[in-house]
Amino acid sequence: MYSQYKLQDETGLLRETASQTAGPYVHIGLALEIAGFAARSDEIWQDLAKDDAEGEHIELVGYVYDGNGEAVHDALIEMWQADSGGNYVSDFDNKRPFSCFGRSACALDGEFHFNTVKPGQVAFDGKKGTLMAPHVNIAIFARGINLHLQTRAYFDDEPTANANCLILNSVPSSERRQTLIAKKEPSDSKPRYRFDVYLQGDGETVFFDF
Template identity: 80%
Template sequence: MYSQYKLQNDTGLLHETASQTAGPFVHIGLALEIAGFESRSDEIWQDLAKADAKGEHIELVGHVYDGNGDLVHDALIEIWQADSDGNYISNFDNKQPFSGFGRSACAIDGDFHFHTVKPGPVDFDGKLMAPHVNLAIFARGINIHLQTRAYFEDEVTANESCPILSSVPSPTRRQTLIAKKEPSDGKPRYRFDIYLQGEGETVFFDF
């Protein structure tokens, strides 16, 4: 895959420029604590919701696997989502109770981890999308970040009527977009494992 940008050589012909991937050390500049550096004063990190944020507080966790089924330790995950009322935050401010945007690195054990609130349904051309979290995946070997969504297994009715989720034709493929609830000692925890290739590959979107 090549960049859309071109350079003109002496003959006047345009040739595609070379491309580069995002990794393998993207977390060094974007997740300083994981890389062993001191955090910035206004760090974008994995805690989207403070204690006084409105809504049901949850954890969203998961692994990223490559085509061989091995953990991708250098993946970086960004998420953005609506608040508990189904509204997106227009201006990022992590000093507010809920920021709507977060970032987590998988550099230690291959696990990403977010503290957030369960989003509300979002309007889409007059129809309601089921509660979901948008994810962007950056990692070695990926020229352009991948985009997917995590829906919640306990939102069965909303999932069935969601115009985006229902547009995925195969029930088996739709299951790759469902975060599963798992036991936890505190707030509800949902697991959403991402498979970059191979059997069970996660559905990725081209928004």
């Protein structure tokens, strides 16, 4: 005889819905071409900036590593950022020269890849005249992660802005802050920054609970 499952706890509130990881099938709904399906006309993908977008055009690349130092090949990365003037666009439209939101999958060669523009400084809420250092907001989805992880990538060639950023400097350890810095690396074309994400272990990336 089965006991009836109580939908409410002792306080009368509804119980939390059971969680489940993104699993290896997240690409079927969010990265159709990677999963072998035809792309939609309004697909959210890794090219945030078209050729005529204002600002400095850059690449942001990186790997996602697990606790054993192995690259995670089923990770999906979402990125949200301000434009070169430090402004966010509230509605996504990939027909614009620049859209603030994009996705990239690690399923092909293990590396995520974004074509975008370097973001401008954004005002910090509640602090008049205080600007955050240029950064991009990153969400990581992958098998074994119940709730997507959130982090930020700042830029190593913005030392003054980084030194004065309230969010970046809220991380107490300078060593831990370094896990949030994208490193500029040699490139034959536009500037390229590398931001590797470490889910666990030595050098684990700082994750935020926004």
